[in-house]
Amino acid sequence: MSLLETMADKGLRREPPTRAEALAVLATSDDDLLDVVAAAGRVRRHWFGRRVKLNYLVNLKSGLCPEDCTYCSQRLGSKADILTYTWLKPEQAADAAAAGMAAGAKRVCLVASGRGPTDRDVGRVADTIAAIKDRSPDVEICACLGFLGEGQGERLREAGAHAYNHNLNTSDAQYADICTTHDFSDRADTVQRAQAAGLSPCSGLIAGMGETDEDLVDVAFALRGLDVDSVPVNFLIPFEGTPLAGRWSLTPQRCLRILAMVRFVCPDVEVRLAGGREIHLRSLQPLALHIVNSIFLGDYLTSEGQAGKADLDMIADAGFEVEGADVPTMPGHRREGSAAPEAEAEPVSDAEPAPAGHADLVAVRRRGAGTDLPPNA
Ligand code: SF4
Numbered sequence: 091m092s093l094l095e096t097m098a099d100k101g102l103r104r105e106p107p108t109r110a111e112a113l114a115v116l117a118t119s120d121d122d123l124l125d126v127v128a129a130a131g132r133v134r135r136h137w138f139g140r141r142v143k144l145n146y147l148v149n150l151k152s153g154l155c156p157e158d159c160t161y162c163s164q165r166l167g168s169k170a171d172i173l174t175y176t177w178l179k180p181e182q183a184a185d186a187a188a189a190g191m192a193a194g195a196k197r198v199c200l201v202a203s204g205r206g207p208t209d210r211d212v213g214r215v216a217d218t219i220a221a222i223k224d225r226s227p228d229v230e231i232c233a234c235l236g237f238l239g240e241g242q243g244e245r246l247r248e249a250g251a252h253a254y255n256h257n258l259n260t261s262d263a264q265y266a267d268i269c270t271t272h273d274f275s276d277r278a279d280t281v282q283r284a285q286a287a288g289l290s291p292c293s294g295l296i297a298g299m300g301e302t303d304e305d306l307v308d309v310a311f312a313l314r315g316l317d318v319d320s321v322p323v324n325f326l327i328p329f330e331g332t333p334l335a336g337r338w339s340l341t342p343q344r345c346l347r348i349l350a351m352v353r354f355v356c357p358d359v360e361v362r363l364a365g366g367r368e369i370h371l372r373s374l375q376p377l378a379l380h381i382v383n384s385i386f387l388g389d390y391l392t393s394e395g396q397a398g399k400a401d402l403d404m405i406a407d408a409g410f411e412v413e414g415a416d417v418p419t420m421p422g423h424r425r426e427g428s429a430a431p432e433a434e435a436e437p438v439s440d441a442e443p444a445p446a447g448h449a450d451l452v453a454v455r456r457r458g459a460g461t462d463l464p465p466n467a
Pocket of ligand 1 (some may be wrong): 154155157158160162163164165166202203204205236
């Protein structure tokens with residue numbers, strides 16, 4: 091049986107590939123690209139049909155973070171010309187969330203920059219969740235506030251949060267290259283705290299930061315090991331003013347192979363096409379819908395995505411459908427109550443020069459939350 095047939099068959103059984111198989115997926119040639127997408131597509135359709143879940147980001151607090159994650163435009167010392175503002179008021183956040191929901195989003199992700207929330211911050215977010223749920227009781231809320239302290243996950247759960255996002259980002263081995271103010275185990279610890287508090291764990295990765303194939307496979311297996319429910323796959327947005335500015339190492343084909351590898355390692359979880367899809371996948375974005383079952387709609391935290399209308403058109407044109415609020419995202423065996431499935435850092439010195447024109451693809455967000463302009467949804 092060929093590698094890709096094996097990968098698909100294992101995915102249908104929720105069986106992980108071996109490390110060597112996952113690495114082999116990343117090493118496939120461009121000639122095999124459509125076969126890779128088709129094999130991952132079999133797994134995706136088995137667990138999630140042709141549904142695409144839409145998620146909408148609301149940046150509650152932007153910029154001025156004391157942490158030094160090299161990929162982040164909100165980091166300590168960032169010269170990126172992004173919007174900076176402190177906590178949105180609950181009604182402001184509810185207005186922003188409403189725009190996303192009106193366009194079909196069933197999950198709203200409430201994100202705040204910073205190392206982690208104070209107990210007072212958790213109270214602000216609880217008030218924000220109440221304001222959003224007052225208008226839309228059924229919306230899924232995911233909070234992303236940094237490292238969770240004792241009892242904070244439980245408070246968010248009681249306030250109505252459904253999920254908590256905290257990305258592992260990369261492998262344990264590469265972590266010190268992308269951040270010096272915290273480490274991989276700090277991140278994994280918060281994912282576990284969220285899970286223990288009854289929140290659906292959401293944790294993903296960022297590709298394009300100088301990692302090796304082994305790093306990508308390691309982080310994918312680490313996410314599987316944490317039994318997360320959703321895995322956002324980001325492609326580095328190399329902001330001017332951050333240490334990783336100018337790093338354009340990804341091709342659309344490599345992005346698809348990375349997504350497929352993650353799908354094979356985490357076959358029955360929500361794999362989400364996240365930041366950077368427009369600038370790295372470019373005209374191949376619709377192919378990614380055969381692999382992922384979830385995307386962010388509209389803009390990102392500090393950069394602009396393509397128009398929300400273009401996202402919806404892309405989904406329809408590719409033959410997929412927006413997942414309705416009345417349809418559970420997760421396969422039955424992963425839903426609540428079911429049994430768990432089985433089984434300032436130095437810039438990276440070997441950065442490739444930016445291919446001409448690519449830096450222009452990064453548009454800093456100038457609309458939506460924290461501005462007087464309507465959001466993109
Ligand atoms: S990723 Fe989060 S913790 Fe790291 S610098 Fe950005 S806002 Fe701060």
